[in-house]
Amino acid sequence: MSRTALVTGGSRGIGRAVALRLAGEGVRVAVHYGSNETAAKQTVDDIQAAGGEAFAVRADLSEPDAAEQVWRQFDAVADGLDVLVNNAAIGRHQPLADVTPEWFDRLVAVNAKAPFFLIQQGLSRLRDGGRIVNIGSGVTRIAFPQDTAYSMTKGALNTLTLALAKELGPRGITVNTVAPGIIETDMNDWLADPEAARAAAEYSVFERVGQPEDVADVVAFVASEQARWITGQWIDATGGSRL
Ligand code: NDP
Numbered sequence: 001m002s003r004t005a006l007v008t009g010g011s012r013g014i015g016r017a018v019a020l021r022l023a024g025e026g027v028r029v030a031v032h033y034g035s036n037e038t039a040a041k042q043t044v045d046d047i048q049a050a051g052g053e054a055f056a057v058r059a060d061l062s063e064p065d066a067a068e069q070v071w072r073q074f075d076a077v078a079d080g081l082d083v084l085v086n087n088a089a090i091g092r093h094q095p096l097a098d099v100t101p102e103w104f105d106r107l108v109a110v111n112a113k114a115p116f117f118l119i120q121q122g123l124s125r126l127r128d129g130g131r132i133v134n135i136g137s138g139v140t141r142i143a144f145p146q147d148t149a150y151s152m153t154k155g156a157l158n159t160l161t162l163a164l165a166k167e168l169g170p171r172g173i174t175v176n177t178v179a180p181g182i183i184e185t186d187m188n189d190w191l192a193d194p195e196a197a198r199a200a201a202e203y204s205v206f207e208r209v210g211q212p213e214d215v216a217d218v219v220a221f222v223a224s225e226q227a228r229w230i231t232g233q234w235i236d237a238t239g240g241s242r243l
Helices: 013-024 037-049 066-075 101-122 145-171 186-192 194-201 212-222
Strands: 004-007 028-033 054-058 081-086 126-135 174-180 234-237
Touching (some): 004 013, 013 028, 028 066, 037 054, 054 066, 066 101, 081 101, 101 126, 101 145, 126 145, 145 174, 174 212, 186 194
Parallel strands (some): 004 081, 028 054, 126 174, 174 234
16 A cells, blocks of 8 residues: 655645655655645646646644644545655744744744644554654754744754654654755745855855755655654754754
8 A cells, every 4th residue: 555645835845845755756645735726736736747646735834723624634535644744834034023922923833833733633644653754944953043933943843753752652653853954945035145045055064055855855764664763853954054
């Protein structure tokens, strides 16, 4: 039987690359998105055009019943889950003084609360031997004062990973965080400025900005059978940033 994955934020950026990568290995992928239906459809179409299986699932993860919405749509198509990739998140560069309570709440809702409840309600669907991959960030290792509130939400995910790995170990389920560095996606539209892009490239020992596929390959490994002995870990996928 082929495996089934849910990739949140699979419509664009890193999530799209993860969805395509897993589908290329024969995994059926539920491509979750928030509002960009065109992008989600494109990801699904690209997977199907390459001979893979995919379907779209829509839910705004800032809504209190987001997890219910996701699993209801998922259950209408799939019977059980093997891989959950909590990838969707929001963030923008913002000095501490500009963070409003409303934006803080939204950051926490999308980046930390939604993954928690997706997992809580997804556990009955996740088969023994399954995989949970949370997409964290290099900002929990490298101080990024322009992203303090966002960084806090990623720190919460790291803690979620650690505690859950212990709880789910007896079922053979691994739980890990994959932490990207600076990746060229819509989230980083500031990379359009050549000077900023040059400075961003200097973070990595490879002297370039990362691409979504650089992260997707790491996620695919962590989601594979080969990674069965790795759990509860924060896996640095920053291209050796600020070593
Ligand atoms: P993008 O901004 O390119 O894509 C974000 C994705 O998340 C989209 O699929 C989007 O859906 C979805 N999404 C955003 N808000 C919501 C919401 N409220 N409800 C449901 N879905 C939502 O992000 P990236 O690919 O850059 O980031 C992916 C992950 O990687 C995130 O967890 C991010 O924090 C992390 N990361 C990214 C880095 C980078 O440099 N890019 C660095 C370190 C970590 P839709 O298309 O419908 O809008």
